[in-house]
Structures are given as structure tokens and as C-alpha cells.
Amino acid sequence: MIRYLIVLVFIVSAHVVQGKTIEEYVKEAEGYQKTGRLKEAANTMEEAVKEYPGSSDAYAYLGLYSGMQAGETKDMAEAMRLVGESFEMLDKAVSLDSLNQRARFHRGIMAVNVPEFFGKLEGGIRDLEFVVNMCEQSPDKVSSDMIVSVYDLLGKGYQTKGEKEKAKHAWEKVIEIAPETSLAENAEKNIKELINTEQPQPIKEKKPESPVIAGLKEKVEKEPNNPVLLVELGKAYFDVENYEAAEKVLKKAVSIDSSDAKAYKWLGLSLSRLCEKGYDERIYDDTNLRTNLVFESIKFLDKAVALEPDDIELRFLRGMMGVNFPFFAGKLNQGIDDLNMVVESGAPDAIKAEALYLLGFAYQKKAMTYWIEVVSKYSDSRATQTVFDGLRPAVKHIDLSEYSSPIVVIDFVLGFRDELPPQTVVWIEDKNRKFVKTIYVSGFSGYAKDRQVNLPKWAKSSKFIDVDGVTSASIDIGHYIYIWDLKDSSGRKVKSGEYIVNVEVAYWPSMKYQLVSTVIKVGKKEEKTVVEEENFIPYVEVKYIPKGRK
Known part of the structure; x- marks a missing residue:
């Protein structure tokens, strides 16, 4: 009898310790979120995850609130960390229950809204399409509010991918399901913008191709999968500043032969030149255009260096790009390491001098990072005024x-x-x-x-x-x-x-x-x-x- 009483005590104690239900945790976190207290909302769901480690919903909401914090912070490094944490939690939520439409929805929200260089867009669109299919098969399982938001997000995702017809259809569904709402008004505006960007652009006259390019194109037509010829053609396009054509040809080359460091080098350089071209009409469709080019060019140069780590020319090129790219690329320290390697090598004096100049520029950027932190975090301090006094020109x-x-x-x-x-x-x-x-x-x-x-x-x-x-x-x-x-x-x-x-x-x-x-x-x-x-x-x-x- 005593043995049964002990077991009963354990069962009752377990229920008492467990405390709040998942629904109660979610409700509490939503209350924090609605008042802008995202940190408290995330902390609440962290408690829920600890108490219910097998709950897909707990991870789904924790992932969402981590992602929302990323959108609030002014610290780029912290934002990147929170985005990574968000997807880690959302992936866990889906792995625990792949049929959980809430987890799919939250992961879709994040994937469509983070910059494309995170590589999450395709998966996010699949998540949102999954929710649409679930709604079509079992309408009672997906709320009307959720499905309207899903179609709105799909419109944005399809637009980012350049699939304008799909984007238009998604926003038309928003208007159909939720007429005379702010979402419908925004959908109508988005459709009008799509139509405006579809207007035919004036045809630019093509410059006559050089004999070198014409000859290489003939060879490539005969041997379309010859990576050596493709790299030669890509380099020829680069030399005449046709970086778009170089990108296309060189991407094909590396897809055939992923061990050619030169192909990756010229591909990375071509994309970096496209970054330098400035804004044009393409950015209206894709406001992350230049950001994506930055990250893509870095990715290919990293592959080139991985294949030929002792190549001083590659180190110099990657170092130069690393210190010149915007701060959000996160390659400043890598660039410094590359340039130090060049300075300590047997490179010609002119290259060493250039590397030293770039190192000075890099450390100047690092100094600015510290001064920006002083001004941003300690705006009333004496140090902040010292920063302004030092920077102020005559x-x-x-x-x-x-x-x-x-x-x-x-x-x-x-x-x-x-x-x-x-x-x-x-x-x-x-x-x-x-x-x-x-x-x-x-x-x-x-x-x-x-x-x-x-x-x-x-x-x-x-x-x-x-x-x-x-x-x-x-x-x-x-x-x-x-x-x-x-x-x-x-x-x-x-x-x-x-x-x-x-x-x-x-x-x-x-x-x-x-x-x-x-x-x-x-x-x-x-x-x-x-x-x-x-x-x-x-x-x-x-x-x-x-x-x-x-």
C-alpha cells in the first residue's frame, strides 16, 4: 500500500512541477510581444522549451520571437546571431512535427523576410505552399487569418524569386479572401507595381564581339561542357567588362568542374565588379541585389582560396575585397589575415606596398567601428564628444x-x-x-x-x-x-x-x-x-x- 502511495505522490508532483500548459506559455508570450517586449516573449518560450522539450509549438514560437528580435536590434552581428538561432529553433519545430502548420508558417515568415543571401527563401516558399495545400485538403485546420498572411508572404517570396505571375496570383488570393482590408489594399498596390515593372525596356544595342570572344564562342558551341574553354570565355568577357556574361559562363564552368580555382577566381571578381556598378532598375524588383552579389562573390573567392591556399595572388585579391566590402559581409578580419600573408611573402614590392595601404585602411575601418559604438551606446559621455571633435573637419x-x-x-x-x-x-x-x-x-x-x-x-x-x-x-x-x-x-x-x-x-x-x-x-x-x-x-x-x- 505504501508503495502505491509513493507512486501516486510522484505522479501528482510531476503535474504540480509542470505548471503551465503550452497554451498558457504561448498566451503569455503573445502578451509580451503585443507590447513590444520581445525579449520577455522569447524568455517565456525558452521556459516552455525546457518544460516541454518535445513540443513543436514551443520551438515554433521561440524561433519566431528570436527572429523578431533580429529585426529590432541595431547591432548587425547580434542580428545575424538571432537569425541563425531563429532558424535553428524553427528547424527543430518542424523536425518534431512536420505536419505542424504553425511551425511551417513561422519558418516561412522568417525565410521570406530575411535577406536572400541566407539561402532560406526556397525552403520558406515550400513551407508556405505546404500550409496552402493543408488548407485546401482540410480547411478547418488552418485559420482564415493565417491563410491570408500565407498568401501575402508567398506573393513577396515569389516576387523576390522573379516569379511575377505566381506573385500576382498569390496577392489576388489575398484580395479574394480578405477584401477591403489593409492587406488587400497592399496586395493591390503590389500587383500594380508588378505590372509597371513588366513594361518593355528599350533594347540596348549590342557592341560587336571581339575576334577572341567570337572564336571562343565557336569552340564552346562545339564543346559546350568543356570547363577549360568556358573559363577562357569567361575571362575574355571579364576583360571587356561584360561581367554579366562572364558570370553566366563561369557559373556553368564551376558546375562542371568544381576543382578549378581560376574559374572561382574570375567568377568572384566578376560578381564584385557587378557590386561596384551601383543601383539600376533591377533593385526595384530586388532591394537586396547588391547585398546578395557581395555575399556570392565572397563565397566563390573563398572556394578559390580553399583550392589554392598558398596562391599569393588569390590571397591579395580576397584580402583587398575583404577590407573593401561593406561591414555586413563580415570579412574584414579575414581580409587582414590575407593581406598580412601577402606582406610576409615574397611578393613584388608594389604588391606589398598595396597590401600595406589596404591594411591601414582596414584598421581605420576597425577604429571607426569602435568609435561608432562609443557614439551609439554612450552618447552623453566625454568620449563621444572626443570622437566628434576628432572627426570634425575644418x-x-x-x-x-x-x-x-x-x-x-x-x-x-x-x-x-x-x-x-x-x-x-x-x-x-x-x-x-x-x-x-x-x-x-x-x-x-x-x-x-x-x-x-x-x-x-x-x-x-x-x-x-x-x-x-x-x-x-x-x-x-x-x-x-x-x-x-x-x-x-x-x-x-x-x-x-x-x-x-x-x-x-x-x-x-x-x-x-x-x-x-x-x-x-x-x-x-x-x-x-x-x-x-x-x-x-x-x-x-x-x-x-x-x-x-x-
Whole structure:
């Protein structure tokens, strides 16, 4: 009898220790999530995973909240870690129960929303299609809210893949299932954008091919699977700067022979050149275009070095790219190691000198990383002010003898350097804050303006009406002077009166932002205003020069 009582005590104790159910954990975590407390939501689901290690739902929600935290953090390294953790949890959820539509849905959400270089898009689309199939077979097993979101995500995923018809069909399903909702409105907008991007583009005239390329193409036509010929043709395309053709040919070469270091070298270099081309109309369809090219070029150069680790030329090329690529590529330290190897090798002096210069540039970037952390995390400290003082350039002045008055001279300094050049804009409003003209804007392409611009005040004021005519190369830390000819965006002369000159700047990844505005009176008398109150734009001088004056 005592033995049975002991067993009963163990059974009761087990139920008491277990405490909350999975549903209760999920409800508690959702409460945290709705109030923006994602860390607490993730912690709650971590407790659920410990208590219910066999629960697919517990891992599915933990994976989702880890991923959502990645979208909130400003620390790129932390974001990458959280994304990896998110997929680890979501993969575990699906492995525990492959029929769990919640786990598939959450993994699909993450896969469609993270940049394509993570390599999760294909799998995410399959997860979302799985939920659609489940809904078609058993409609009662999938909620209407979930299936609407699934179709919306599929539209985004298909669009990223370039499958526009599938994307259009998915968004049409959103409109059909949830008419007159914000999701339906957004779907209609997305479909219109798809239609606009399908308009035929003007055909570019092809340049005549060189005899070398023509000869190699003939040989490749006879031996289409000869990797040696394909590499020669790819190199020939690279030499004439036809990097798209080089990419296509060289990818075929490495698919046939994965042991050719030269093929990987020229493929990586071709993709890196495509990274340098800047923004074009392709980025409207794929805003991760350049990011994906960066990661792909690194991947192929890594393969080349793995095949020929003692090749100093490969080490130099990878080192040069590693220190020049944006910070998010995460290859700065690898680049430093490669360049140190070059310096210590028997390479020619000219190559060693170049490697040393690049090492200096690399350590300068590392210094900036520390200074950005100081400014971002300890903005009120004395060290932050020291950073600004050290970075702030001297203010210069301009000789106006070459300009015809009346004009307004806008003289300002950008006093901070981030990992990437900032988005900067100079524009004019009248005294009632009505938009007059954009003088200069940088940092994005007109093709992507409604997706990438992070200059909120100017965007709201200008509505981008004159952006394509004034967009120029990005500017960085330094002193700049621009001239306003007293004309509005349509080219008409403005009337006398008060005008507001605005200088707005947005930095990334530090997420620092500043707007400086000052009023200048346009009339018969010379006017001048100076603002010296900020750090990111430490100096703004606006001067009106009336007709006949210099």
C-alpha cells in the first residue's frame, strides 16, 4: 500500500512541477510581444522549451520571437546571431512535427523576410505552399487569418524569386479572401507595381564581339561542357567588362568542374565588379541585389582560396575585397589575415606596398567601428564628444566670383563617418513649410526611392517630385557648398520673402539622424544665418547674395 502511495505522490508532483500548459506559455508570450517586449516573449518560450522539450509549438514560437528580435536590434552581428538561432529553433519545430502548420508558417515568415543571401527563401516558399495545400485538403485546420498572411508572404517570396505571375496570383488570393482590408489594399498596390515593372525596356544595342570572344564562342558551341574553354570565355568577357556574361559562363564552368580555382577566381571578381556598378532598375524588383552579389562573390573567392591556399595572388585579391566590402559581409578580419600573408611573402614590392595601404585602411575601418559604438551606446559621455571633435573637419569658404547673383549659398559640414556614406539631402521650403525645391540628394536610386529612402522630413515635404534630376553621388564626412538659383522645382523664379533651408542626414548602421533648418530672407539686402548647434551637421551657413553683389 505504501508503495502505491509513493507512486501516486510522484505522479501528482510531476503535474504540480509542470505548471503551465503550452497554451498558457504561448498566451503569455503573445502578451509580451503585443507590447513590444520581445525579449520577455522569447524568455517565456525558452521556459516552455525546457518544460516541454518535445513540443513543436514551443520551438515554433521561440524561433519566431528570436527572429523578431533580429529585426529590432541595431547591432548587425547580434542580428545575424538571432537569425541563425531563429532558424535553428524553427528547424527543430518542424523536425518534431512536420505536419505542424504553425511551425511551417513561422519558418516561412522568417525565410521570406530575411535577406536572400541566407539561402532560406526556397525552403520558406515550400513551407508556405505546404500550409496552402493543408488548407485546401482540410480547411478547418488552418485559420482564415493565417491563410491570408500565407498568401501575402508567398506573393513577396515569389516576387523576390522573379516569379511575377505566381506573385500576382498569390496577392489576388489575398484580395479574394480578405477584401477591403489593409492587406488587400497592399496586395493591390503590389500587383500594380508588378505590372509597371513588366513594361518593355528599350533594347540596348549590342557592341560587336571581339575576334577572341567570337572564336571562343565557336569552340564552346562545339564543346559546350568543356570547363577549360568556358573559363577562357569567361575571362575574355571579364576583360571587356561584360561581367554579366562572364558570370553566366563561369557559373556553368564551376558546375562542371568544381576543382578549378581560376574559374572561382574570375567568377568572384566578376560578381564584385557587378557590386561596384551601383543601383539600376533591377533593385526595384530586388532591394537586396547588391547585398546578395557581395555575399556570392565572397563565397566563390573563398572556394578559390580553399583550392589554392598558398596562391599569393588569390590571397591579395580576397584580402583587398575583404577590407573593401561593406561591414555586413563580415570579412574584414579575414581580409587582414590575407593581406598580412601577402606582406610576409615574397611578393613584388608594389604588391606589398598595396597590401600595406589596404591594411591601414582596414584598421581605420576597425577604429571607426569602435568609435561608432562609443557614439551609439554612450552618447552623453566625454568620449563621444572626443570622437566628434576628432572627426570634425575644418570649415572652408568658397570664392563666389564665378556665380551670377541673386543666389543663396548653402555651406555645411557633415561631421560624422559611419560604416557607409550617409543619405543626405538639401532642400528649400517657403515660410509656411510648403516644398519649393530639392537642391541635392544622395544615398539611393530613383528606381528604389519609395522603398529605401530614410530621409523622412524631405520625403514627406517633396513627395519625390524632383528627385531624379538632382540625385548625385553620395557624400561623406567633410565640407560642402551648394548654390540655390532661386528657382522652384518647375524652374520658375521664386518671389521675395522668407525661405527655410533644410539639411537632413541619416546614417547607417548606427541609425543616427539629424535635421538642421534655418530661415533666410530673400529680397534687396544681403542676409546670412549660421547654425552651429549639432554634431552630425556641426556647421550650417546660409547666405543670400542679392543681384549685383558678389
